[in-house]
Amino acid sequence: MTTTQIPVAEGLFTWPPDESTPLRLIGSECTACGLVSFPAASDCVRCASTESKERLLAERGTLWTYTTQDFRPPSPPYDGPEAFEPYAVGYIELPGELLVEARLTEPDPDKLRIGQDMRLTLVPYRVQDDGTEVVTFAFAPAEEETP
Amino acid sequence: MTEAVIIGVGLHPFGRFPGKPALDMGADAVRLALADAGVNWPQIQGGYIGSYEVANPDAIVARLGLTGVPLRGVFNGCATAGTSVALAARAIETGEHDLTIAIGLDKHPRGAFAADPSVAGIPSWYGQTGLFLTTHFFGMKINRYMHDHGISHETLARVAAKNFGNAARNEKAWRRTPLSVAEILASPVLNHPLRQYMYCGPDEGAAALVLCRADQAHRYTGKPVRIRSTALRSRRLGAFEVQSPSFPVGEVVASPTVDASREAYERAGIGPEDVDVAQLQDTDAGSEVIHMAENGLCKDGEQERLIAEGATEIGGRLPVNTDGGLLGNGEPIGASGLRQIHEIVLQLRGAAGDRQIPGTPRVGYTHLYGAPGVSAVTILST
Numbered sequence: 461m462t463t464t465q466i467p468v469a470e471g472l473f474t475w476p477p478d479e480s481t482p483l484r485l486i487g488s489e490c491t492a493c494g495l496v497s498f499p500a501a502s503d504c505v506r507c508a509s510t511e512s513k514e515r516l517l518a519e520r521g522t523l524w525t526y527t528t529q530d531f532r533p534p535s536p537p538y539d540g541p542e543a544f545e546p547y548a549v550g551y552i553e554l555p556g557e558l559l560v561e562a563r564l565t566e567p568d569p570d571k572l573r574i575g576q577d578m579r580l581t582l583v584p585y586r587v588q589d590d591g592t593e594v595v596t597f598a599f600a601p602a603e604e605e606t607p
Numbered sequence: 608m609t610e611a612v613i614i615g616v617g618l619h620p621f622g623r624f625p626g627k628p629a630l631d632m633g634a635d636a637v638r639l640a641l642a643d644a645g646v647n648w649p650q651i652q653g654g655y656i657g658s659y660e661v662a663n664p665d666a667i668v669a670r671l672g673l674t675g676v677p678l679r680g681v682f683n684g685c686a687t688a689g690t691s692v693a694l695a696a697r698a699i700e701t702g703e704h705d706l707t708i709a710i711g712l713d714k715h716p717r718g719a720f721a722a723d724p725s726v727a728g729i730p731s732w733y734g735q736t737g738l739f740l741t742t743h744f745f746g747m748k749i750n751r752y753m754h755d756h757g758i759s760h761e762t763l764a765r766v767a768a769k770n771f772g773n774a775a776r777n778e779k780a781w782r783r784t785p786l787s788v789a790e791i792l793a794s795p796v797l798n799h800p801l802r803q804y805m806y807c808g809p810d811e812g813a814a815a816l817v818l819c820r821a822d823q824a825h826r827y828t829g830k831p832v833r834i835r836s837t838a839l840r841s842r843r844l845g846a847f848e849v850q851s852p853s854f855p856v857g858e859v860v861a862s863p864t865v866d867a868s869r870e871a872y873e874r875a876g877i878g879p880e881d882v883d884v885a886q887l888q889d890t891d892a893g894s895e896v897i898h899m900a901e902n903g904l905c906k907d908g909e910q911e912r913l914i915a916e917g918a919t920e921i922g923g924r925l926p927v928n929t930d931g932g933l934l935g936n937g938e939p940i941g942a943s944g945l946r947q948i949h950e951i952v953l954q955l956r957g958a959a960g961d962r963q964i965p966g967t968p969r970v971g972y973t974h975l976y977g978a979p980g981v982s983a984v985t986i987l988s989t
Contacts, residue, residue, distance in 0.1 A: 468732045468735060468736055469730065469731070469732040472732060487853075495855065496855075496856075497853065498852065498853040499730060499852060499853075505844055506844055506855075524751065525747040525748070525750050525751035525754075526747060526750060526799075527743055527746030527747045527750055527798040527799050527800075527801075528746070528796065528798055528799040529737060529740065529743065529798060530795065530796050530797050530798065530799075531797055533737050533739070533740055534718065536723070536734070537722075537723060537724055537731065537733075537734025537735055537739055538734065538735065538736075538737050538739075539735045540735075540736070540737055547737065548799075549737075549738060549743050549747070550747065551747065551847075551854075553856060554856070555856070556856060557856060558853045558854065558855055558856050559853060559854050559855075559856060560852070560853045561738060561743075561851065561852050561853060562738075563736065563737070563738070569799040569800075574750075574751065574754045585736050585737070586735075596732065596736040
């Protein structure tokens with residue numbers, strides 16, 4: 461049986477990712493001043509232009525800072541599973557683009573360090589009653605990559 | 608321009624008060640402030656009132672007297688009280704009123720603040736997937752700061768121990784049980800590196816300040832406290848701020864605290880070296896450490912030595928959060944900054960009792976920081 465997956469939101473990352481369209485975050489670039497934004501934004505917070513174009517962001521970056529989430533966040537808005545598993549979050553610096561906040565796949569702070577290479581991935585953060593997995597973007601330590 | 612001075616302060620205790628509405632707490636604080644100033648409610652010509660939870664905080668007139676006074680509601684996140692005192696002062700400085708009041712009151716439910724991300728202009732997936740927590744920002748900001756400036760976990764615990772110890776000397780504080788550095792370091796991690804006893808909690812309380820024209824202060828008090836400056840700034844592009852799904856790459860721009868602090872010093876003609884006692888936004892122990900530097904009171908990284916030496920304790924060179932700060936008092940948002948000013952006024956009057964700092968303090972400093980990246984600074988002097 462194959463598990464059905466759906467993205468937590470449309471327009472956040474390429475979906476479904478495959479050979480021809482690898483997983484990337486969908487940002488935007490101001491056509492007037494070049495400021496890169498994520499999530500994609502039509503209005504530029506630097507030059508106030510209202511024109512932008514889509515830009516797929518780099519899939520690799522470095523960990524700028526991080527923390528852990530050791531208690532279940534208030535619901536709503538959090539809609540993850542009742543059985544709470546601690547997770548980590550951080551900002552990943554995508555060189556020349558921006559710093560993006562994301563969940564991290566590694567929950568142990570002792571296995572995270574500032575400056576670490578990180579790679580974009582997806583995590584099923586919630587399972588719906590019908591078994592459908594809801595996925596969101598996350599970053600994984602790059603050295604844990606398996607071929 | 609006419610100068611505004613504080614002639615009366617009133618504080619309802621901070622904590623949990625089942626069955627007592629926020630408006631009643633606010634009315635108690637106002638009556639205390641009026642009595643302290645020797646002023647009657649009908650004499651008040653205008654006021655500013657801040658609250659997060661109360662829909663129409665100006666309804667407090669039903670408790671105090673329907674005098675027709677213009678009472679304007681203000682809200683600016685955790686900088687709300689900085690805004691209400693600034694506006695109350697401005698109304699005097701510009702000549703609109705001779706006697707004004709700043710009021711703050713709130714009654715928050717237990718636990719971390721929860722909200723709908725969309726009201727903050729943030730997409731819903733950010734909250735659904737567990738990113739919409741202000742505590743993440745505080746954990747991440749101090750983690751980066753510790754990495755860059757050599758701050759230890761023990762220093763975070765020392766800050767919390769100091770503030771709980773100061774709160775133990777404050778009959779109006781919420782968390783009055785002293786905790787040791789070891790106990791704090793043994794409490795559960797909530798957001799690495801921050802632990803349970805390194806965070807403040809939302810709670811309930813109220814505070815009020817009565818202000819008047821400096822040239823009329825002699826009618827009411829022999830010890831007016833001067834409002835030397837107020838400043839409020841919002842975040843600039845490139846600053847690392849709470850609730851930001853992303854921010855631009857490149858050199859990190861200074862926080863709005865740095866901007867507000869510089870403006871406040873400049874307007875006051877007072878420098879960080881002149882500050883005798885400070886009240887800084889200590890949402891968590893790490894925030895107090897960072898805010899010492901962002902407010903110009905030390906250089907980045909100096910906190911490690913200063914805190915180990917006890918410089919920020921009541922008997923130290925630069926006492927910080929002498930009434931227990933947010934860690935000891937919790938945070939009713941609308942009242943929090945007025946509680947800070949209440950403490951500075953007591954210290955400058957020499958009336959802070961068991962927690963009075965030694966010597967003759969002349970300059971006090973207060974600072975607020977909150978979502979989505981707004982800071983308020985007030986500088987006071989004798």
